Amino acid sequence: MNKLNELLYMTRDEAAEALQHYPVAVLPLGATEQHGHHLPNGVDVFLAEALSRRLCEQTGATMLPAVPFGYSWVWRDIPGTVSLQQHHVEAVIKDVAHSVARYGTKLLVLVNGHDANNTSMKYAARELEDELDMQVIYLFYPNLSAIIEKYCDSGMWHGMIHACEFETSLMLAVKPECVQMDKAVREYPEKPNLYGKSTLSLGDLSQSGVYGDATLASKEKGELMLRLFVEEMTQLVEEAYRQTISRER
Template sequence: MSKVKEAINMTRDEVQAAIEEYPVAILPIGATEQHGHHLPLGVDIYLAEGISKRICERTGALLLPALPFGYSWVWRDIPGTISLQQHHVEAIIKDVAHSVNRYGVKTLIIVNGHDANNASMKYATRELTDELDMNVVYLFYPELESMMAKHCESKTWHGMIHACEIETSLMLALKPELVNMSKAVREYPEKPALYGKSSISLGQLSKSGVYGDATLASKAKGEKLLESFVEKMVELVNSVSENSK
């Protein structure tokens, strides 16, 4: 594995040399929002950045600074939450893409740690296709359901993960000092009939902020999940970056 090329710690000359050697950049994006009483607000940032660093180690891609804010409307009343409007997240992604493309990046990989950013990534990528001669790929926990079935004991809350076994396990593997398992809980809130069809939000349903079973999390599970996600993402990055050389 090679040393991670972190753009924020490099000089302009080092960045130029890195791009000339391998014109691929990775942008981690996350959110600053509640993740129950046992996890920090920065879970989505830490996970996106941690996965991105491992992808960079194995590919030689340039690591861009992580975007720490996302679309977090559902938690907007909880202290510490910072929420951008959905179209602002999309605009920031596009601005980053236009910026790095100007000095030679041919492929931008967006690694997301926050489910609600997925729509912004999708539509930004579509618009960029018509604006730039550059590959843009967006990734969010590939094959999540099968990975969870293989490595975890609990089920998702209607296909969604939040402060649950999977995120808590990943945090135990990446940032164990920020996890307080004595406060971890299991909660599967009832899903109202109008959820997803009205303004009823996650912030109104869960008492703990957990959607799933965080009590079953472990570092061992997190390390297996992390390796599985990274391995799959590296395959995807390599497949698209072949066109960037």
Template sequence: MTVEAKHLSRAAFAERIKQCPVAILPMGATEQHGPHLPLGVDIILAEALSKRVAEITGATVLPAMPFGYSWVWRDDPGSVSLESRTLEDVVVQVAESLARHGVRHLFLINGHEANASTMKQAARRLWDHKDVKVWRLFYPDLATVMGEHCESPTWNGIVHACEFETSLMLAVAPELVDMSKAVREYPPADKGYFMGGRPMGELSQSGVFGDATLATAEKGEAMMEIFVQSMCDAVNEICGASE
């Protein structure tokens, strides 16, 4: 049986929510990811994680949010950015809509780091809602998992089109990865970015921040399994505590 809401009739959706009042909204973005990866990396990874978590927990996966806060790539072809407040409003309204149909927990499984603050604000706006809560999930224990499975360091703690994301993509959508175009680039740490407002797109020639050449599907699958288990544990703990 499908776990995706877009494939369900209204009756089938209602039955799933009756059995498990939990929905997952994959949070992605449409933005450049170097010469070797597609624009939809963050969408694809968020959907892959969401489906695996839903298959184990019984939750229902909503159509993915395809746009995020991607201002830093505003000048790169294909990149689309929403204002944070716009995205926040969308999440809140999705949750309010679902609450009318019996959803009690909406989990945001995020594939785009810059969505984090927006997700937090949406969760806070709904914390006092009597019928629905919003919860945020983004690559649990990321630093530890990368330390165990990746060979290259991050660029100042940021992951973008690097060994990490490329490995995950090789695990879930290898047909969309062109490793012949993978590169290694660590742009200089720039005060304009870290202390000012300079977009990341002005820092990198390739759009890669890290070493994509070291990526493998095996690394990606090993990390996916860890993330899925951690997310399932969180869903089960939160939903079990509310029963």
């Protein structure tokens, strides 16, 4: 995507023209947190940005600057992790939505790269439905389980992704210079009975910070999965925009 289509690189006149032509804004949501010894702390930011850029290329939407912090409480004691409170993530989403709605944006698309942000997205969108005349949709790797099952050679850890074959493959496609495959490992920690029923967290279970088998990752898998996600997201955005236009008639 031409960087002139990213809000940070636009002048006020270019931003006004872009949103008048196609009043859809895309907000990448990431996190800054540990991703094992082989991946950078910015994985969730880089992947949310990559998906958002490709989505904007396909739809003509305007890409907003990525939110680099999310709810990362489980890794809070590991150097490099920066965590916001869950309700603060929700508040940031809502403030961005109110801002872009003021100058005519009709649809805000939240593109998330960090699982723990999903709750904030859902409740922010619900509150915004009652506050703004602007539709908000939230996307997080559509058809994730089916795509991982079909294109990855290792399974998820109890339905969760973190620094695994999946994320490492995506990073090899997006930021290969940031991946240290010689440090990639396989780890499937035991799941205690109280996990998910207490404050026992991911940060208490894994020695490496990896949940899955990062050693099986490849750039080819990452590029294929990225393409499939963007195809599905493009259809969802176009459907949401059609609904938005039809509601105004």
